[in-house]
Amino acid sequence: MPPRDDAPGPPTDPAELRRLFFRVFPAVALAMFGAALDQTIVAAALPAIARSLGEVERVSFVVVLYLVANTVAAPVYGRLGDAFGRQRMLLVALAVYAFGAACCALAPNLAALGAARMVQGFGGGGLIALPIALIAEAVPPRERSRFQGWIAGIFTTASALGPVAGGVLTELFGWRAVFLLPLPLAAIAAWLAATRLGGASKGQRRGFRFDWPGLVLFALFVGPALLALDQARRLTPGALAVGAALALLAAGALLLLLRQERRAGDPLLSPDLLGEPTIWRANLLSALTSAAFVGCIAFLPIYFAAVRGLSPAQAGLALLPLSAMAGVGAVVAGSLLARTGRTMAWAGGGLALAAAVLGLVALGVGVLPLWLLALLLALVSMGFGATFPMVQISVQVAAGRERLGAATASVQFNRSLGAATGAALLGAVLFGALAAAGGDTAALFVALVNRGPDALAALPDAARAGFRDDMVAAFRAAFATAALLAAIAAWVSTRVPLRRV
Template sequence: MSQPKTAGPVPEDKTAEEEQPRSPREIRLVMVGLVVTMLLAMLDNLIVGTAMPTIVGDLGGAEHLSWVVTAYTLATAASTPIWGKLGDLYGRKGTFLTSIVIFLVGSALSGLSQNMNELIGFRAVQGLGAGGLMVGVMSIMGALVPPRDRGKYQGMFAAVMALATIGGPLVGGFITDHLSWHWTFYINLPLGVIALAVVIATLKLPKVRNTARIDYPGAVLLTVGITSLVLITTWGGQQYAWGSKEILGLAALAVASLIGFCYVEQRAQEPMLPLSLFRNLNFTLVSIIGFIVGFVMFGSTVFLPLYQQIVQGASATNSGLLLMPMMFGMLVVSLVVGQAVTKTGKYRIFPIIGTVVMTGGLILLSTMGVGTSSFTSACWMIVLGAGMGFLMQITMLVAQNSVELKDMGVASSTATLFRTIGGSFGVALFGALFNNRVKDTMGQLLAGKPLPPGGAKDPGQTSPAELRKMPDYIQDAYHHAVSNGMHTVFLWGAGVAVIAIAAAVFLREVPLRGTGKGEKPAEASLEAAAV
């Protein structure tokens, strides 16, 4: 008995956009626009974060400071899966260009803000566009370049990530000191215009007709669920206690909305996120690995600079440089792995090696104490970065290779979403573990001793300059407290990373679609990966 056909995206010609052969020159030209767009997506928060003290001093409203970041993060996370699906339904080029325009409009309006409420609202607009930037880059990359050949280009994206992490705070500090905080947003405009011009001029994809209805109920339920999860991880242990009615209410809302989402998706004509994708074992496993990579990466980038500044006395001025060893390890390994995948067409061994090395790096970092030298900690950071270098691009590669070409956008957005949510949970869990261990250590070491005016502050809220003004015994207590907190954070992180090792071991070596000789057709590859 034949299955009923459902409406879906249909190119105006008979050749699907992803199946048209692309010349190396065409791909290189498009890559310029994609790389600039990725730089936009990654630089923004890093630049703005450096300028936040100046922005608060100018606009006031310090009590709403966290919402400048939260509004952007919420809008980005909630819109990510929607952008991916819209690209699949209506064409990747149009949705990608739309997301860039929305991001630039939000950037311009944020720079024009006259008060904190305006800035928060315009940052949400900016985040709405940002949700489509990374997804657009990855899905267009997946449409133009077969997985087998994608390793040639993935090193560029790893380089952009390293450049953004290191250069973002430097650029933000320079702009704030020598221009004004408004330019931390305006700087996006020339970069965005370049990206728009290059993509419009070089990216040639056929227009797509579509007769399917947008899955509005699924989009709403998924947005509510994602928003609730992000708010839980943002507010939990900070603005509200973990057991407060606000956090518990958000948890109940997240569970209810996600259950409702699963129910709706099983009946939707064109689901926002087809649950059938998770029947593919490889897709499910790399989603788990991507979640843990985000968990480890974002947690590490938050707490490592704190240790380096408080305990090792590093300067906070160039905070991006503190993470250079980890970014260096990630960049070099990502380049080597990309070339190896292109040459051999094999990839299963790399997630296994990467998860083991990442776990080892976390264990090494958990050994850091008050006497650990900067050289030693840099070596351990290189190990952690190398582990993530094995995984960052491979997880996206396997996710895209595990779905039909028509679902490239959904696969890209799902992989991005899992990494984003993992990062939110990583920062929240690491933060809770760190703060509890720090408080316990401070209580033990300072018991019966006089405290500074106002009591002993949270080390996360104490600047190195303030710490140096305190008595030696208080400085020593802070150093031990932060070291103990780091030990707990990374040891727990290593425990979580073991789950990624297990997931990597069960991955299947499915032939990559591409130019390798003797490869199986796409349909056979997908069947091989299915549960």
């Protein structure tokens, strides 16, 4: 078993810890903010991109291709950061990210935009894992949790600002402005990283050879897997058939990848690292949490529109407690970790709370007052947020300092895959329940997903009421599924061997 990340290193004096953290944090905050912002800001520009480039049916690939490249890149930067130094690789990631964003802004057609988004995503893959690992390098594990509020605040702020900033930029300056915004952010982040991170580790290069076959096989697994999940969300027989073929390709690539990584000298995905019980169980917990969390976020706007009759702006406000309170949960859990040293006890408690409240939401989905539903969703979000610092710190401690980047990247990869799986799973549950209801319910649901509330405008009152009843039953099944995922994650938290840092 590798040495744990609990050896004497950074100081533990509170004043010195604050100095260390605030030396590193400004240098990595803009990088994390840009990467987190880019996950949501482009969504607001998709309709304008479709109108401009004339390929409405394929415009979602602008998001999917970025996610594929982002997920593939995370372990690459983690492994190279361990070998060549995280400061150096952060500068490389910022350069690739900015170049991809500039190419997106200049793209003449959707194919060029998709290719540029892959470049941007490959840069963005390093802008979350590397900064978190750099912070972990400066601050010891237990005290690290004291600063989780700042890290959570970056993601919470970016998630809240993304759709708003994307909408404003698109309306005032056109959709290309969305891809110009990262350029000054990346330039400032690169300057801060170059001037403030001089004390970062220079890496452990000793005879390092990059695992190119592993990278190719990993890409052949991740790309088809995420594309299969995207096809599954389209809810048509043809798309499901394509998704099944892609899933088979992903499964074959995964088998070959596992064989390659067992014999590689410097594996991209170390079997020893990922097979360590604390790491794989904490990552499984993280994937399940992301599946339930992102699955809820993905389909709640449809619930608010179809069942509650809210406008898009009102639905955005109603969704805010679920998207924003995760940061509060991370802060509270981080404070408890710093005081007690306990990790999974707080994560398990948060997940149990989320599972129980989601169960209540499932039971009362059609009758709960909107204010009470918002309060319950805030509690769900806090419960999910409590897992964020616990998973990250547990994985980093179990991995040891020499493999800090690879371990941090594994969390990012599992969160991305869990998020995509959760959205697909809850979409399948919703569609299955609506298809079982019979009539035109499933077709109306697909129209609602594709066209928004306008799809229901021409329906008679009786048909709209019937559709609402069917939607209530379908969302009851979806929320129950999310509750089950959270409950399984809570059980997994009890099986993680590392309980205290």
